[in-house]
Amino acid sequence: MDLRIEKTERGIKNAFIELRSRKPLEKITVKELCESARINKSTFYAHYKDIYDLSDAMEEEVVQSIANSIQHPEYLLEHPAEFARELLMAYVSQNSLTAILFSGSQANHFADSIERSIKQMIFEKYPELKEDTAMNVMLSYCIQGSYHAYQKNRSGDIMTVIDVIAGMTGAIRPMYEERLGENRS
Known part of the structure; x- marks a missing residue:
């Protein structure tokens, strides 16, 4: 796997874990996850179809x-x-x-x-x-x-x-x- 892709994946997952530790899955939005991971929505959607997929x-x-x-x-x-x-x-x-x-x-x-x-x-x-x-x-x-x-x-x-x-x-x-x-x- 490309190092940049791996780094992006790790950032998405770390941001998700941090958000998930504070709130229910149903309350997490792609927008706030992207802000936390410092990525664009299009980058998130290149990896996952939605929060539930992640x-x-x-x-x-x-x-x-x-x-x-x-x-x-x-x-x-x-x-x-x-x-x-x-x-x-x-x-x-x-x-x-x-x-x-x-x-x-x-x-x-x-x-x-x-x-x-x-x-x-x-x-x-x-x-x-x-x-x-x-x-x-x-x-x-x-x-x-x-x-x-x-x-x-x-x-x-x-x-x-x-x-x-x-x-x-x-x-x-x-x-x-x-x-x-x-x-x-």
């Missing part, structure tokens, strides 16, 4: 960053407690940015996006599970449940929060093994 792109970057930091997505089935620890540490590493980007009306988008991304990785390895309703419920429960438990309790001792969530997630392993056995027979 927000979606940044949200997707964060989700991909978290998903890419998970070395073994299959651990959700094979070693769920270890998977939960890895996922929760990825949340911790992106905590400030996710708190800004996924606040207000965007709050539930994060957990849904993470779930979609992780399930996609798991279904690549275990395609037979994609249509398994019970397995999808268990995966949703572990992914969404761990995220929401983390969010509600992150003001406490974070390692205790992670250990408790990992332990609870690990407890579902026998159910996974049963479903995996049924899918293989």
Whole structure:
């Protein structure tokens, strides 16, 4: 990517994060973002179609960053407690940015996006599970449940929060093994 384009992108994103940290997404205008980033509207529109497009792109970057930091997505089935620890540490590493980007009306988008991304990785390895309703419920429960438990309790001792969530997630392993056995027979 051209250095000027990269610098412009970074300026747009930094201005957006700064504005987003102070106000809801719906209240941010392209005009004020351009003023903050010190660019013309035409420059903004050369990169994004509107504020929502920018927000979606940044949200997707964060989700991909978290998903890419998970070395073994299959651990959700094979070693769920270890998977939960890895996922929760990825949340911790992106905590400030996710708190800004996924606040207000965007709050539930994060957990849904993470779930979609992780399930996609798991279904690549275990395609037979994609249509398994019970397995999808268990995966949703572990992914969404761990995220929401983390969010509600992150003001406490974070390692205790992670250990408790990992332990609870690990407890579902026998159910996974049963479903995996049924899918293989």
